[in-house]
Amino acid sequence: MTDDRTVSTELRAAAADLAPAVIAAMPIGLLFGALATAKGMSPLEAVLASALMFSGGAQLAAVEIWHHPVPIAALVASTLLINARFLLMSASLAPKLPKLPLLARLVGFHALADENWALSESRAAEEAAAGRRITATYVFGQGWMFVAAWVAATALGAVVGPFLGDPRRLGADFAFTAIFVGLVASFVRRGGGGGVAAVLASAAAAAIAHRTLGAPWHILIGAAAGLLAAALLHRPAAGPKAVTR
Amino acid sequence: MSLDPTTLAAILGMALVTWLCRIGGLALAGRLRLSGRAAAAFEAIPPAVLTAVIAPTLLVTGPAETLAGAVTIAAALRLPLLATVVVGVGAVLVLRTAGL
Structure with a gap:
């Protein structure tokens, strides 16, 4: 089988697919930088958090509960709860990648975030339909471009944040929501009825959990309800199939 | 450019659990062989x-x-x-x- 994919074409495709996510993430990175410095973190500490955590949701939640003295245990617990989903995401994506040295995987998967993970899953499905695997260049190249953009946005936010004012005024906070809606829609369009049921169950359960238990429990509870709905509505007539290769 | 030790410890702790979640799936991935309802749930993730x-x-x-x-x-x-x-x-x- 011929393979016309090169490092250059893969990186270009990765960048083009990532562009909307970068545009949506920039205001959030700016916002984090601005909020973190407003809470007393130095710009260096805010940038370090973005580079080492690379997790918008957990970072914004951390800023929310940040006070002095710094509640390290609460911060780590909240981060774990919010990011437990990465466990499922990497378990789902990892088998779709070509064989790689362990070190490359350990470093590469640091760049796993919601948006680029969804793009990689989507790309992997397309490549599978064409009878081949997604390239590591696409997955990790895209991931590390996203890390670079996120760190740059944070640095900018930490420096100019105090002069910007409320990002809600510009609707910038909703960009994050809109991009997730778009990503969910692409999954639902590709999948069957189980996809719609999973989305509806997840939305309802997450909204109720957010009202009753508060963040970040809604993520775990919503996701669990969605998986349950997909499992319960699964019809064996569709035929059993192995998920991993 | 200041770097407070307690702040740094909090950032490192949050970064470590996040990274462990990201690479945790690598250990799971090879061992999962799912079918039927379990596969449907996995695909809905x-x-x-x-x-x-x-x-x-x-x-x-x-x-x-x-x-x-x-x-x-x-x-x-x-x-x-x-x-x-x-x-x-x-x-x-x-x-x-x-x-x-």
Whole structure:
């Protein structure tokens, strides 16, 4: 089988697919930088958090509960709860990648975030339909471009944040929501009825959990309800199939 | 450029658990052989997780966010991603300006 994919074409495709996510993430990175410095973190500490955590949701939640003295245990617990989903995401994506040295995987998967993970899953499905695997260049190249953009946005936010004012005024906070809606829609369009049921169950359960238990429990509870709905509505007539290769 | 030891410890702790979640799936991945309902649940992970993250904004924040969410969903079913984001942000701006 011929393979016309090169490092250059893969990186270009990765960048083009990532562009909307970068545009949506920039205001959030700016916002984090601005909020973190407003809470007393130095710009260096805010940038370090973005580079080492690379997790918008957990970072914004951390800023929310940040006070002095710094509640390290609460911060780590909240981060774990919010990011437990990465466990499922990497378990789902990892088998779709070509064989790689362990070190490359350990470093590469640091760049796993919601948006680029969804793009990689989507790309992997397309490549599978064409009878081949997604390239590591696409997955990790895209991931590390996203890390670079996120760190740059944070640095900018930490420096100019105090002069910007409320990002809600510009609707910038909703960009994050809109991009997730778009990503969910692409999954639902590709999948069957189980996809719609999973989305509806997840939305309802997450909204109720957010009202009753508060963040970040809604993520775990919503996701669990969605998986349950997909499992319960699964019809064996569709035929059993192995998920991993 | 200051670096407070307690702040640094908090950042490193949060970064470590996040990274462990990211690489944890690598250990799981090779051992999963799913079929039937379990496979259906596994395939539902992406939309279910993404939906749970944004559901509070869409459903329990305010009328402007909920209406803008409906507009965004309608756009997402027809338009590419970037256009969806533009429509969504535009909708929420208009609705908030209208005082909802």
